[in-house]
Amino acid sequence: MFNNISSKKLSLGTFFCLYIAQMVPLTFLVTALQVIMREGQYSLATIGMLNLVRVPWTIKFLWSPFIDRHCVTVRDYKRTIIITELIYAVALLATGLLNVRSEIMLVIILVFISMLASATQDIAVDALAILSFKKHDHSLLNSMQTMGAFGGAVIGGGVLLILLKIYGWNIVVPCLALFVCMLFIPLIFNSHIKIENEKPRERAKWTDIFNFFARKEIWSQIGFLLLYYMGIVGILSMYRPYLVDKGYDMKEIGFLAGVAGTIASFVMAFSGVLIRRIGIYKARIIIAVLVILSPIYFLAMTFIDFNMTAFVIGIIFIQICHGLAIVVLYTTAMQCVRPGREGTDFTIQVVINHVSGLLITVLAGTVAHLFDYRGLYIAETVVAIVSLIYVLLVFRKEK
Template structure:
């Protein structure tokens, strides 16, 4: 029995490491490419309007629910999932490799097309990875799994948009980007070596249909979750989206802002994503959902309080660390609760739909914050964020109830 428990623990640790590697493989290249292209294009005297259009290459990540049923329908066994993930990673790496051969200033259109293809491949890999993760982990282990997912995204962002930018200045585009392609392939090694991943065979009646992303909304039981996904991030995303302009207004350079937000802030999210997964196992999903909602509510309150006093670098740095910590905590709750609302045979589709909802709500409040700040200043943004956070907390207390067993709900 002791040997079996030891083997199970080793298998779980190896599987957690496998999924961490897959999630990091998604975010390091994409975060680097977005940041590097923005900087390089600006240095090349491109207008802000043209640089803003660069965000369109991320479109596959916002509409990936359209082809997620195809992944669910095709992938029936662990072997199917592995083949899908490996194929997508190969396309991802190949697109990055070719991107490194071109020059940003003279071949921008080709680079954007290849970047779009890489985003299409990585978003499809993400669907398969999420579905395999849901099927291969028990409910009580999903909080730790979602810590790996969140840590992969924050760690990838930290490396891609922070550390690699420094490397770019030393070695150049034609060296760093092909190395990223090699990095993507190396992150497949844990998956190739891991024989501990097992799933139950899918039943024929649960086979996904092409329009299953629509039928997800036909379930009456998921509507409280949809409201939760729309509200939970809103209280901090508006603040996070205005941190950089605020620091610019106070005379900070691009390098200083990159360090404070891209490295210090993201590192805070990374650490708190791990802590969130551990805490969820101890106190349960409902208590964590409420606790972190209170933390989110206090973030805009803190920034509103700061606005009544002269600017303090230390006080604002504490605010950056705190709001990014809240983001790390909340992300694990969002992912864990989303895994609870998937239908058999449609795991990738249902999880993808929920993640897209949370991203769209975040995009909405980020855009709205710009207009609010234009008319009412940063104080107006903080007041709106306080109101949204309070509504989110009340919504959670009304629609979600605590369970006696704090572990089984994970």
């Protein structure tokens, strides 16, 4: 019994490291490039377009059945994860050797390649995680994934941004590549990971991507994935350029936005127990209401003189909402996977959410450019209200 508990903790720690390895570079690169481009007088619309480097994460469902089909054993999954992680690290190392200000386009291309590798790694990690734990332990995996995402954001969007100001691009980014390599070492030496379901199961086919949408009951979940926390995504993507406009430098932004705000989201990763207690229906409604309050708060601040304390409170509140919403979204996504297609179905749902988030972040830059930040906050308020109405109407049968 003791050995089972210890091996479970070791495996959870292994997956936590893998999720951290994905998110630290992703968060750091996008955040740092946003600040560098704004300091270089790029327009808000152009900075918003930077989010297109996340495209591999939005189309990874296209090759997710390939991973499900060809990764049969734990050894197969480990090999796939390690190879993609090494490609990820090499792309990061090459990025760190460039002059980020004079070779910005080449930097963005290499960042895109690194995102392609990390997106593929994510498919394999999610599938192995689901298969190597029993169903009643999947909530623990959900917590590890969420904590890894926001823990990575704290390091990538906060700590490393501060170090970037001190040591520079050509030291921090190569060290980041080494950091990524170190985080798959636990996977190499963890011999406790085993696939729980040893029964023969049908392997995923590429057509399963389309079959996922053939189920009538899945469409309410798709609408939920598209709308749920889109009322805060645009603000999350644009408040760092806003702080640059207010005269704050990279080091200050790294602490205020990357550390203080994201720690709040990290703490909310533990909310799975509370959500399970009150039920998913009530959790959807409560968090949807909190999401509405976020853009309203930022909108109210546009009618008064800028106050950093009030703005930091807003950052912490919106990050709390983000953390809570992510836990609810991933929990519902796990409830909608088909046996034998866990990796494919979970990936499709995450991609749907990423697509809507990508569209919002790209549009957010354009809206802020055309209508100022106040116009962005008004638009986000409308989206958040639509999301709450959707939850109330579509999921009332879950009461």
